[in-house]
Each structure stands twice: as C-alpha cells, then as structure tokens.
Amino acid sequence: MKLSNLILPVIALGAAAVLLTPGSSNGWSTIGGSLSQSQRDFRTYNNFTDSSANNNQTPHSQFPGAQGAVMAIWKASVEWGSELHGDGTGDAHQSTTLGSGGANFDVSHQGEATSVGTSNNNIHSELSGGSGGVLAFTETPISDGWRIRYYASWTWHDGPGTSISGVDLQGVACHEYGHALGLGHSTSGGATMAPSISGSGVVTRSIATDDKNGVKAIYGTKSASKPHISSISTSSGQITVTGTGFDSSNNQLWFTQKASGGNGTPIKVTGLSSNGTTITTSIPSAAGPGDVLVRRNSTAHSGLSNSFPSDLSGGGGGTGGAPVIATVSPSSIDAVVVDGPASITLTGSDFTGTSQVSVDGTPLSIFPPQFSIPNDNTLVLNFPLVSQLGAVTIDVTNGQGTTQTTIQVNANASTTVELKGSTPAFLIQGLGLQTILGGQVGDIVILTASPELIATNLPGIVNLAIGNNYSSLFILNTSVIPAQGFVEVTTPMAGLPIGLTIHTQGAGLSLSSGFALPASGSNVQSGTILF
C-alpha cells in the first residue's frame, strides 16, 4: 500500500476523533435569543419551604441586604457576570473568583418579589410537588423574560459552605440562570450547563470554560468599551461611582430596589454626566443595599457595566431618610444587668450618619462610645440604667429625622448586685465602692462586703458566700428597691490597701413574702483596688 493512500483516511479519522473529544469547547448550545438590557433584572420570591434553604443568616459584604435563598440565587447569577462581582468573594467553592463569564453580560439583583409572577417576570421561586426526577426548570422564550421554578420535593440548601446534604440551591440556580440568559444544555461533562447532576450540585456553582464560551457566543466577549465600575463611595446621601468607560452625558445608574415587590425594573437615575471615570449623584430614596450598575448611553449588550455591590451606607443613610428601626434585640431587659451594660442591637436601615442615640430621653455618649454602627442596617448600644420600669424609649437621630422605638425594662426577679465599672472590676479608692442593687420593687436589700470569699451561714436567717462566718463581714447599706427597680450605693474606701480584693453580696427580704426569713443571698461581685 502506498503511504499516500493512508493520508486521507487518517485525516478523516482524525477529524472524527476531534469531534468526539470529551469536554469539547463547543459543548454549549443556545435556545435562541438573548436578554436585552431591559431584561437583566432578577428577583426571588422566597417561598422555599425547607428551613435549610434559608438558614444562612450571616451577612456578606459583597451581598448586602440579602440572606438565605435570596443570597444564594444572587451569587448564582453574578457568576455569569463579565468580571468579578465586587472583590469576587462570597462563595466557598470559588473563594475569590465569583463572576467569571467574561462576556458583555451582567445582571441586576432586584431583591425579593412578593409573588411567583408570570412566566416572563424574571423571578425565581419554589413550585409545589415534583419527585419526577426534575430538580428545577426555566420557562422561556426569553424575548420578554423568563421564570425559574424549583421543585419542592427536593431538599434545598442555601450554603454558603460546600458540604450539602440535599441539593445546592446556588448550583442549580446557576444552571437555570444559564438557560434564562440563552443557553441550552451542554455536552461538556464538566459544564454547569450539562443536563444532569449527581450529588449536591455544588460544583455547578462555578461555570466552566465551555459555559463561558457559550455566554460569550451570545453576548460577545467583554468589550474594551464596556463600562467598568472599580469602586463605590457614599457620603451624606450621595454616591460616587468610579471606573472607566462612562460616557460624557446620558449615563444611568441602576440600583437595587429597597422594598420587596416592584416589577423588576431597577431603580434608575438617568441623564448623568461624567468625566469618563466618575459619576456622582444623590442616592434615590427607593434604592437599597444591592448592586449598582452604570449604563452608558447605549442599549447594546456592551453598554451596561459590571454589577458592583454596595450597601449604600455612608451619610444620609441608604435612602437619605430618617432611620428605620425594624427590630430590637433583646426586646426586654432587667433593670440591673450583672457585668453590664447589656448590649442592645437595633436592626433596620439608614443608621449610617446617626448623630445621636437617646435612651429614656438621655443621650448616650459619643466618646467614650456608648453606641456603634457596624453597618447601615445595624446599630448596637450599651443600655444604661434608666429611670423607670416598663416601656422605655430609644431614639435614633440622623440628619433626616428621629425614629423612636421602645424596650421593655423589668425589675430583677431576685436580689442582684452589680459593681459599676469594668468587668472584672477594678476599684478606685477616690470613687468609692460603687454598687447597684436590683430586685423587686419594695424588697429590702442589705448590701454586705468582705475581703474573704468564705461563707457566712446562720440557719434560718441568712446564707452568704462571703464574710467567713461573720469574722470579716461588713454591712454597708440597707435599702428598699424603689419604683425604678434599682438603687445605687457608694461606700467610701479610704485607707484600704491597694491590691485588696473586695467581695460584695446582697441579702434580700422579699416584700411579696412579708419579708420572711431567711434572707436570700444574691450573686457575688468582686473588685480589686487598683489605686
């Protein structure tokens, strides 16, 4: 046989081999069409019934304002984005590379929907029933939008870890959103768009080269002219977006809606001018924590920037309005808190820019700080002694107004002693031994002290943990608990040696029991004389 006779068959067989190579870069397919700029929104109707679908309640800076299923679906969607979402963090499966598409495609997180919506409202939600081998599906055509449903028969998990005992919502959402943006199933086994999953599906959180090739084929490889957001700063109700590729005029800023519901259309500020690298404008009142995008003066796929997360904190609050207080935790508190002060957490929004927090009408000090604002949605305050029991007011004030809430203050159920100052207590001779005694209103409290943490027992009369059987027990004060639920007692300490540890304990006689003996011993508080 002539060698030349072998050439063509070999070439042909080679071509077949190439076509049959697993994991071919052409494994992706399309369903026809693409999402126009007006269809880049997505919302989640959080009707997921599995508790595991919503047990991730840990906030993440790159996904502000979202938790549980809403956060998982947000992560899934931005993986298809043109570049890293913010700093690319938020997913344990791909620690710093979330946002991998590389195409002229980015999405606008629009928070929560209040219903399932129609088949073109761009909403993710759970669908009752199932058990027929289908995990989830996407309804198209996408020319006017889409809808994604997750069958309730599966046990959905919101992560954020990668050890999932049921089905990973983020992974499946990433697959389904691939359909929504125009991809069909892929023959590439490692692709997110492969038709079937085994196991939890965590691996499909991260799109593969084949998926990237698919989204690039539909939307084009990320254009050099595509707007790019590199950072966002906010202050006094203003936002400044910094990046590249902004037009000189007619730019738009797209925000995530603050409230649930809506129709998916981003909150927009239009007609914005730029020097090419910065855009500054007021934060709209309807905008909330989420993603910000820049749309330059173009409806092309390349006219929309990457989606960049921001909690919109920094002056004026997220809305430019007065603070909004949603919850107070704990909602009730004892008048005297051992090793206090107690920490009270307010959640809501627009706490950034808070200028004053008052409790029971008295402003908390700014320095040393008696309150802090970890983020726009959280305010933490040290709860002071207050002048009354019952509902006590907390007022939070920013530049736009004051919002008031209340907390329930209860009398301590039994005799309680608290040493004022640090914990553990260090005592200063010049200030005296500063104690706070709590108990039920009308109870009699006898304040005792001793340098010895050795018990004093007189059966039927009193049992104390200090005083070494009266040999070193001192009675400092006898008080009746007043209507405010506590009494403050200061005892001079002049002449006591530095370094001495003093133990204090109350002995209580209850009004409700007719001051019957024995007196009940309270907790013990100890302090060391520092100077």
Next chain:
Amino acid sequence: MKRLILPLLGTAVLIAAAVTSQAQIERLSLDQMVQKTDDALYAEIISKEVIRIDHPTDGPELYFTHMTLAGKSLVNGEDTTVVVTFPGGFIDDKDGVWNSEAPSADDTKIGNKVVAFYKHIDNAGGDLECNFLYASHGGLFRTVDSPAGAVVMGRGEGYAIQNNTRLDELSTAITSSSKKNDKEQL
C-alpha cells in the same frame, strides 16, 4: 481513494452528532431509572395536548403537555396505553412556554416511536396529578427501525440510556433490573 473521504467524514460527523444531541435533571443509571419509575414503554406517540393551570399559590401560566403513548411495557411485556406528562408546551403560537428540561418538539412528534419512563406523582405543580415523564427529557428516548429490529437512541453521558442500544437488549436489561428491584423490595 477520494471515494473514501466523504463517507469517513460523514461517519465522523454522524457519530459526533449522536453524542452532541444531549439535553438539569437527576443523573440516573438505567438501573436507577427503572428503580425510580413505575414502568418503561416502547410506544408510539399517538396524541398530544397542552393544558394551562392558573394556581392560587403555585402561580399562573403553568403549562403541561399530556402525551398519549400506545405500546408495550418493557417491564412485563403487556400492551399498554398511557398518558404521560411533562412541564411546558404551547397551546397555540402565543399561549405557552418552552421549558428548559422538556423534551424537544422534534422528539415528541406524533408518530414517533419512543422508549419512555414514567412515574405516577400526586403533584407535578399546580396540584396536577399525573404520570410524570421521569426526568422530563431525560425519560424519553427516540428509536429507529433497523433490519435487526428497533434501536433506542442513547443520549450520552448523564442519561439512563447513554449509548445506542438494540430494543431487545434494552428490554432484557430493564426486565432484569426490575426483577432485581423486586427482590430488593422483598
């Protein structure tokens, strides 16, 4: 020699096309598919109907395709006619949805001879009780007739029938798997 080029290239393309005609569903082996379903049919699609459900909690615009299959059970050999259902479909040109996990329109043409796996479920969404085409597109396989009998078209990796398989061989495998499962249940 030139006469060999086109057949060889054509063969390559055909083999590749068979592999690339795959279609997120549950990944099942044939054994698992038989275990999870009520029956497997070799049947002809004799009719199709698309219905719409507007449900108070599951939402509006829920479309399902009912497909009537007439043929023979590959589990027990009995003649069977059954209506199987999958999500998605169009009532007319404008009223309906494509469903990402549904079998293609080409695969569900009336007159097609198919192998279908189904399971009766109480609720396919919208409180629809039906014989669900298991794994939707992943439960439907087209067949072609050949001189050696019907051949079931495999759909590649991730599907219960991965490779093209003679129907009699598939039938034997399903019957065997079904009996094994019966023993496991005993």
